[in-house]
Amino acid sequence: MIDELLPEVTTEALAALMQRDEEQRPVEGISWELKSEVSKDRTPRTVCAFANTLGGILILGATEREKRINGFAGLEELASGWGNIPRCTRRDL
Numbered sequence: 001m002i003d004e005l006l007p008e009v010t011t012e013a014l015a016a017l018m019q020r021d022e023e024q025r026p027v028e029g030i031s032w033e034l035k036s037e038v039s040k041d042r043t044p045r046t047v048c049a050f051a052n053t054l055g056g057i058l059i060l061g062a063t064e065r066e067k068r069i070n071g072f073a074g075l076e077e078l079a080s081g082w083g084n085i086p087r088c089t090r091r092d093l
Contacts, residue, residue: 031056
């Protein structure tokens with residue numbers, strides 16, 4: 001299911017997402033969670049919460065304002081030539 005929603009996450013895709021009007025960006029809620037960084041306490045809790053319900057999408061490295069994606073740490077550097085963000089799916093584990 002996640003592969004259908006996000007077939008490939010590239011720096012270009014993230015940059016395009018940031019070009020959307022703020023009200024057209026994903027909102028944190030039951031199936032979306034935004035984390036600016038990995039935390040030993042909070043990140044596992046979020047993953048467990050998704051695993052114990054209907055699942056969800058956890059976006060790491062995303063900053064938020066009023067529960068909407070506001071930016072991605074390091075996106076400008078990546079978009080300017082550092083390459084694409086590595087992708088990990090359940091198949092990779």
